[in-house]
Amino acid sequence: DAKTTQPNSMESNEEEPVHLPCNHSTISGTDYIHWYRQLPSQGPEYVIHGLTSNVNNRMASLAIAEDRKSSTLILHRATLRDAAVYYCILRGTTNDYKLSFGAGTTVTVRA
Amino acid sequence: GAGVSQSPRYKVAKRGQDVALRCDPISGHVSLFWYQQALGQGPEFLTYFQNEAQLDKSGLPSDRFFAERPEGSVSTLKIQRTQQEDSAVYLCASSLEELSGANVLTFGAGSRLTVL
Numbered sequence: 693d694a695k696t697t698q699p700n701s702m703e704s705n706e707e708e709p710v711h712l713p714c715n716h717s718t719i720s721g722t723d724y725i726h727w728y729r730q731l732p733s734q735g736p737e738y739v740i741h742g743l744t745s746n747v748n749n750r751m752a753s754l755a756i757a758e759d760r761k762s763s764t765l766i767l768h769r770a771t772l773r774d775a776a777v778y779y780c781i782l783r784g785t786t787n788d789y790k791l792s793f794g795a796g797t798t799v800t801v802r803a
Numbered sequence: 804g805a806g807v808s809q810s811p812r813y814k815v816a817k818r819g820q821d822v823a824l825r826c827d828p829i830s831g832h833v834s835l836f837w838y839q840q841a842l843g844q845g846p847e848f849l850t851y852f853q854n855e856a857q858l859d860k861s862g863l864p865s866d867r868f869f870a871e872r873p874e875g876s877v878s879t880l881k882i883q884r885t886q887q888e889d890s891a892v893y894l895c896a897s898s899l900e901e902l903s904g905a906n907v908l909t910f911g912a913g914s915r916l917t918v919l
Contacts, residue, residue, distance in 0.1 A: 735807075
């Protein structure tokens with residue numbers, strides 16, 4: 693499995709943006725970059741995914757480096773409900789059954 | 804239902820007991836996954852079904868773990884002769900399509916198993 697590297701934790705103030713980095717230097721040309729988050733006592737929740745171009749949806753934005761070796765998940769205005777563990781994951785070919793989560797980044801939002 | 808439903812939400816078993824955990828995926832979803840999540844760690848892949856076919860069971864930790872999806876919808880994860888190290892949250896996820904890089908999973912809330 694292609695690996696990702698994320699910081700263990702990040703803190704943010706409410707209503708401020710949060711930038712969550714992810715390094716994936718061994719990414720292959722067909723790997724999609726996915727982000728999931730897991731709130732306490734819940735299952736993981738899909739946030740966003742992309743291949744090459746930056747992506748926006750109602751939850752977040754995904755900025756992908758030109759060489760695709762890193763990406764950044766952007767939460768534009770953090771709320772207390774955004775406190776969660778955020779996972780950056782690579783999804784590749786149709787034989788890649790496993791979604792390998794890693795340890796993720798624990799985001800704390802201060803009121 | 805609108806989401807992935809798992810039952811029971813909580814299960815306490817004595818060591819050596821057999822347990823069965825149920826997953827009701829979103830109707831019509833082709834792909835179904837089981838994951839195991841130990842306390843403080845990320846989910847770890849157990850097994851994958853495409854309809855009723857179990858295409859990957861490489862993550863099952865031992866032959867005490869068995870999963871099935873006989874009609875391509877509801878799935879059951881069975882753990883025989885439970886051990887304390889089996890204590891974890893067991894997560895089920897489903898996806899509308901067959902696997903692809905753009906495939907998005909919807910997870911259930913999980914079944915928390917505690918083995919005494």
